[in-house]
Amino acid sequence: MVYSIYQSEIEQLDVQIAKLRRKSNAYLLAKLLFFGASAFFVYLAIKNFTFLNLAGACSFFAAYLSACVLDSRCQKFCDGLKRKKSVCKHELAYLEGDFTSFSSGEVYINPEHEYSFDLDLFGPSSLFNRMNRSVTRKGSDRLAEKLTNLCQDKQEILLNQAAIVELADHFSWRIRFMANRFIPDNLKMLSELASEKQKHGFLLRSAIPAVCVGMTILSFLLALLKLIGWQYFMTFFLLNLGCSILFFRKTLATNISISKIYQELVAYIEVLNDIQNARFKARVLVELQKGLFSSSANSLKSFAELSRLLNLFDQRGNAIFYILFNGFFLFDILLLKRIIQWEKKHLAHMEKWIHCISEIDALVSLANYSFNHPANTAAEILPEQDEKVIEAIDIYHPFLAYKQAVPNSFTLGKKHVAIVTGANMAGKSTFLRTIGINYILACNGVPVCATSFRFSIVTLFSSMRTTDNLSKDISYFNAELLRLKQLIQHVKSNPYTLIILDEILKGTNSKDKLEGSIVFLREIICHNVAALIATHDLELAKLEDENKEVFSNYCFEIALSKDIEYTYRIAKGVAKNLNASFLLKNILDEMRN
Numbered sequence: 001m002v003y004s005i006y007q008s009e010i011e012q013l014d015v016q017i018a019k020l021r022r023k024s025n026a027y028l029l030a031k032l033l034f035f036g037a038s039a040f041f042v043y044l045a046i047k048n049f050t051f052l053n054l055a056g057a058c059s060f061f062a063a064y065l066s067a068c069v070l071d072s073r074c075q076k077f078c079d080g081l082k083r084k085k086s087v088c089k090h091e092l093a094y095l096e097g098d099f100t101s102f103s104s105g106e107v108y109i110n111p112e113h114e115y116s117f118d119l120d121l122f123g124p125s126s127l128f129n130r131m132n133r134s135v136t137r138k139g140s141d142r143l144a145e146k147l148t149n150l151c152q153d154k155q156e157i158l159l160n161q162a163a164i165v166e167l168a169d170h171f172s173w174r175i176r177f178m179a180n181r182f183i184p185d186n187l188k189m190l191s192e193l194a195s196e197k198q199k200h201g202f203l204l205r206s207a208i209p210a211v212c213v214g215m216t217i218l219s220f221l222l223a224l225l226k227l228i229g230w231q232y233f234m235t236f237f238l239l240n241l242g243c244s245i246l247f248f249r250k251t252l253a254t255n256i257s258i259s260k261i262y263q264e265l266v267a268y269i270e271v272l273n274d275i276q277n278a279r280f281k282a283r284v285l286v287e288l289q290k291g292l293f294s295s296s297a298n299s300l301k302s303f304a305e306l307s308r309l310l311n312l313f314d315q316r317g318n319a320i321f322y323i324l325f326n327g328f329f330l331f332d333i334l335l336l337k338r339i340i341q342w343e344k345k346h347l348a349h350m351e352k353w354i355h356c357i358s359e360i361d362a363l364v365s366l367a368n369y370s371f372n373h374p375a376n377t378a379a380e381i382l383p384e385q386d387e388k389v390i391e392a393i394d395i396y397h398p399f400l401a402y403k404q405a406v407p408n409s410f411t412l413g414k415k416h417v418a419i420v421t422g423a424n425m426a427g428k429s430t431f432l433r434t435i436g437i438n439y440i441l442a443c444n445g446v447p448v449c450a451t452s453f454r455f456s457i458v459t460l461f462s463s464m465r466t467t468d469n470l471s472k473d474i475s476y477f478n479a480e481l482l483r484l485k486q487l488i489q490h491v492k493s494n495p496y497t498l499i500i501l502d503e504i505l506k507g508t509n510s511k512d513k514l515e516g517s518i519v520f521l522r523e524i525i526c527h528n529v530a531a532l533i534a535t536h537d538l539e540l541a542k543l544e545d546e547n548k549e550v551f552s553n554y555c556f557e558i559a560l561s562k563d564i565e566y567t568y569r570i571a572k573g574v575a576k577n578l579n580a581s582f583l584l585k586n587i588l589d590e591m592r593n
Contacts, residue, residue, distance in 0.1 A: 002372055003095050006088045009175065013085040020078040027071035034064035083179035094130070095372065104129040108144040111465075114490060115500070116148050118464035119436045120399075127398065127437060131369045135271060136183040138354055139361025146362055150443040152457055154381050160363070160445030161378060163282040167367030170278070174371070177274045177364055181267045209333045212240055216328055237328070244332050262310045265303060268357070272300045275360060284363070291356040299353040302346045309338055366446050375402050376447035379438075380454045387413050389458060389498055389530040390435060394451035397434040398441070406568040407450070410435070414456070414496065415550065417521060417531040419541055421575040422556030427568040428534035429464065431556070432500050435532060436462055439498065458530070459494045461487050464502035480505055484520060491527045499524065499531040514539050525550050541574040 041057035044050075090101040105128035111117045120126045128147065134140040151157050167174055219233040276293055280286050292299045312335055370376065382388055394407035408431060412418055422428045438448040442455050463483045484504070491497050504517040514537055521543065524531060533540075543551040555575040559565040 002374060003092065005171070006092050006095070009171075010085055010088045010092075013081050013088070017078060017081050017085070020074055020081070024071055024074045024078065027067050027074060030067045031064055031071065034060050034067055038064055080176075080179065083181075084175050087175050087178045091368075091372065099125055099129045102129055103132050103134075103140060105132060105140070105144060108148070110148075112486075113148060114486075115436060115440075115460050115462040118462040118500070118502075119433055119440065121147050121437075121440070125399070127440070130398075131365050133178050133365045133368045134182075134361045135178060135180040135267075136358060136361050137185055138183075138358035139365070142358040143362040143365050146366075146444050147440060150440065150460060151445075152459070154457060157381060157443060157445050157457070159282070159284045160366075162445075163284040163363050164367045164370050164445050165378075166280065166282040166285065167364055168371040171371070173274070173278055174364055174368060177271070178368065180271050180274065183264045183267045183271070185261075185264070209337065212236065212243070213328070213334070216240055220328075240328070262307070265307050265310065269300065269303050269307060271357060271361075272303060275357070276300055285360070288356045288360050292353055297346070297349040297352075299349070299356075302342075302349070302353075306339075306342055306346075309335065309342065366444060370447050373398075373402070373447065373449070375449075377450055377453060379442035379448050380452075382454050382456045384456075386456060388454070389414055389416075389456045389496075390439065391454040392435070392438070392450050392452070395434055395438060395453065396449050397430055398437055398449050402449075405449075408434075408568075408570045410554075410570060412498075412530050412532060414530050415525065415528070417525060417533060417543075417551050418554055419543065419551060420532065420534045420554045420556070420570070421536070421538055421541055422534075423558045423564075423575065423577060424536075426556035426558050426566055426575075427570075428556055429502050430568075431570060432462075432464065432502055432532055432534055436460065436500050456496070458496040458498050459490070460498050460500070461490050462500040462502075463487060463504075464500065477505075488524070491524060491529055496528045497530075499529050499533075501531065501533045503535055504533070510537070513537065518543065521551075538574055 038057050038060035041053050041060060045053035045057055093099075093101060104124045104126060105122040106124075108122045108128065109117065116122060122128045122144070128144060132140060132143055134143055151160070216233070216236040219228065219236050222228045223230045223233045272292065275289060278285075278289070280289055382391070388411060390410065390412045392411070393409045395410065396402075396405035396407045406427075410418075410431075412435075420428050420431065434449075438450060438453060439455060439460060441448045442453060443457070463480075487499065491499070504520060505513040517535070517537065517540055521531070521533070521540075541553045544553045553572065553574050554570050555573050556570060557567060557575055558577050559567075
């Protein structure tokens with residue numbers, strides 16, 4: 001159904017684009033005719049000047065300019081439709097398993113993070129790669145922050161759920177928003193504007209430029225009236241021009257700095273127009289919209305004002321323009337004064353505006369992900385006094401295709417440790433990641449891959465993918481110890497933690513590993529945790545006999561015959577069949593034969 005919606009949208013956009021192309025071709029023909037007619041009447045006026053010939057030349061030239069304006073608008077609208085079509089084509093590719101059009105978020109990869117490295121949040125084919133549709137760099141940062149800093153407030157999660165549902169339903173608006181040009185560096189814009197303010201000297205903040213301009217204009221008028229000599233005007237004119245030349249380096253540096261952000265500012269205005277035109281109902285979205293367009297601090301008007309100032313900088317490159325406007329009006333200096341005034345008036349609001357834009361940008365990504373996965377289910381937050389941390393029915397991993405994945409049902413209580421055993425490739429690690437990544441979705445208000453998913457609000461910590469670091473002289477085993485130390489510190493500093501572990505102490509021998517694992521598990525159950533642990537060590541499963549109220553055994557069983565049959569179903573108990581020696585024996589037999 002989702003696939004057909006995008007296909008239908010592309011077909012409609014193709015029809016509109018074709019109409020606009022025909023209209024643009026008509027405007028092109030009109031421009032040629034009007035310009036030719038205007039040139040013809042100019043020729044007639046030169047040969048035989050009459051009012052009729054002059055009026056004809058002016059009328060057709062005005063018609064030519066009007067056709068140029070209309071054609072420009074048509075082209076701009078057509079470009080917008082093409083970008084929307086590109087968005088829909090990328091979404092179709094996404095549904096087919098191609099994520100290369102979207103940022104992978106590799107810049108956010110952090111092996112030391114509590115869980116993001118283990119759960120494939122960033123990198124090619126990661127959750128971020130599948131989810132990110134941000135049109136601003138700050139929006140991308142905010143989305144990464146949402147995924148790596150789970151919300152711990154029930155009301156905020158519920159409000160985000162409502163916002164995501166609304167944005168997911170606003171298909172046309174969401175596509176239009178995602179069709180905006182990417183804005184690469186918001187913070188740079190803020191820092192450059194702020195730093196420029198520190199560079200301006202006393203002259204820019206004083207009334208001296210206004211006095212100089214006034215004296216120049218006054219002397220020009222008096223000279224025209226022959227009340228004073230032209231030398232007085234020329235003195236003030238050259239003085240102004242000299243001051244502008246002295247300021248040339250400063251204005252040039254400012255111009256270069258501002259030119260870098262001008263296109264970003266224009267793109268921001270397009271984004272703000274989309275947000276302003278939206279009719280939001282969800283509380284979060286309404287508050288963000290108000291934060292951008294309040295009567296006292298309207299971001300769109302402020303950005304448009306700054307855009308006009310920056311556009312004036314682009315118009316000052318002509319030599320005649322430069323001499324006349326700086327000689328008469330100290331144009332460069334007064335323009336810098338205007339920018340300083342803008343900074344004083346609006347810069348304090350910029351951080352709030354950028355935050356509101358980035359928050360909406362991140363929510364659009366989450367909502368688009370929700371729309372692309374209609375089979376997903378809204379998660380439910382358990383009451384604070386509930387003893388369960390997770391209660392999932394038919395849960396599966398988001399990276400696995402719907403209806404091809406094998407769903408599992410699972411419940412994990414507080415102060416409880418679930419020990420999962422099973423053969424290699426039986427599904428243990430995938431199941432651990434299934435729980436972790438769906439928990440991240442739930443905490444962000446995004447529908448999860450399950451028939452039902454109820455959860456308590458806790459922090460999350462995992463240890464599944466430990467790596468050595470030769471540059472820091474850290475061995476694999478030492479890296480494991482450091483990770484477990486980080487885990488214990490996290491548990492001690494947070495009210496409640498969901499722990500996901502895959503094979504504790506892999507870097508040591510079997511006996512040492514077993515003894516160390518038992519010591520570690522006995523330690524962590526003294527804290528407020530719920531733990532999900534996968535292991536090949538069947539001896540670890542004996543902890544259930546020691547304390548059934550805390551430890552429970554689960555397994556992913558396989559059937560050994562001529563070929564191995566994987567069920568990928570979790571069940572109570574301890575795994576009986578392992579496959580390492582079986583697979584190795586088959587390989588050796590094949591090599592002998």
